[in-house]
Amino acid sequence: MNRIYYIILIAFMVVSCNKSDDNDNENCKFLLDVQVNRTVSLNLNPNLEIPGNSLYIPNIGNAGVIVINSGFEFLAWDAADPNHVQNGCRLVSDSGFEATCNCEDKNKYSLITGQPLGNSALQCGLRNYRVERIENTLVISN
Numbered sequence: 001m002n003r004i005y006y007i008i009l010i011a012f013m014v015v016s017c018n019k020s021d022d023n024d025n026e027n028c029k030f031l032l033d034v035q036v037n038r039t040v041s042l043n044l045n046p047n048l049e050i051p052g053n054s055l056y057i058p059n060i061g062n063a064g065v066i067v068i069n070s071g072f073e074f075l076a077w078d079a080a081d082p083n084h085v086q087n088g089c090r091l092v093s094d095s096g097f098e099a100t101c102n103c104e105d106k107n108k109y110s111l112i113t114g115q116p117l118g119n120s121a122l123q124c125g126l127r128n129y130r131v132e133r134i135e136n137t138l139v140i141s142n
Contacts, residue, residue, distance in 0.1 A: 028124035031062050031082050037131050039097050040067060040138040048074075048138075054111065055095040056138075063090035065129060065140060066099060068111045074131040076140045077114055082124035091126075099126075 016024040038060050040048070047053045051071030058064040062080035081101040089103035098117060100109040108117040109126050116122035130138045 028082055030085055030124075031078060031080055031127055034061060035142065036060050036065065037139075037141045038065070040140065044136065044137040052096055054099075056093065060140075061127070061129070062086060066091060066093055066111065067131065067138065067140065068093070069095065070097070070112055074133060074138055075111065076129040076131045077109075078127035078129070080127070081105075082126060083107055083116070085124045097099060 038057060040057065042049060045055055048055050048067065048069055051069050054066050054068040056064055056066055056079065058107045062077040063086065064069075064079040065068065065076050066079050067074060067076045077079070077091070077099070079099075080086055081089060081091060081103065082107065083121060084101075084103065084107075085090065089101055091099040091109065092101045092102050093111065094108075099109050101109075101114055107119060109115065110117055111126075114126035114128055129140050129142050
């Protein structure tokens with residue numbers, strides 16, 4: 001009888017560990033998988049220490065990276081809109097914790113969760129990058 005419980009437990013674990021993220025979604029194929037490794041000095045960017053403030057870093061990721069202070073941690077998101085073909089548009093941080101695509105579709109995203117806001121037809125969330133704080137330096141990588 002214990003053997004049956006172990007088999008059921010293992011089967012449950014295998015099913016529940018099934019990875020399901022935006023990369024598995026057929027519609028989420030517009031971003032390239034590019035290597036990101038950049039440091040940001042908080043001494044040179046003191047406004048980033050204020051919760052809700054963000055910094056756009058060009059020339060990394062697909063369309064640059066937006067770093068935001070959530071009030072609890074620093075978060076970094078690719079500035080490319082993952083819901084359409086990349087054509088020179090990018091996300092622009094609004095005041096607060098949201099960003100809007102500067103293409104004509106004006107897709108809006110949360111800079112806390114990375115999820116689309118307002119338009120339920122959008123299926124892809126923003127690409128997140130790891131942020132590690134080492135003293136007064138942020139290391140952004142994937």
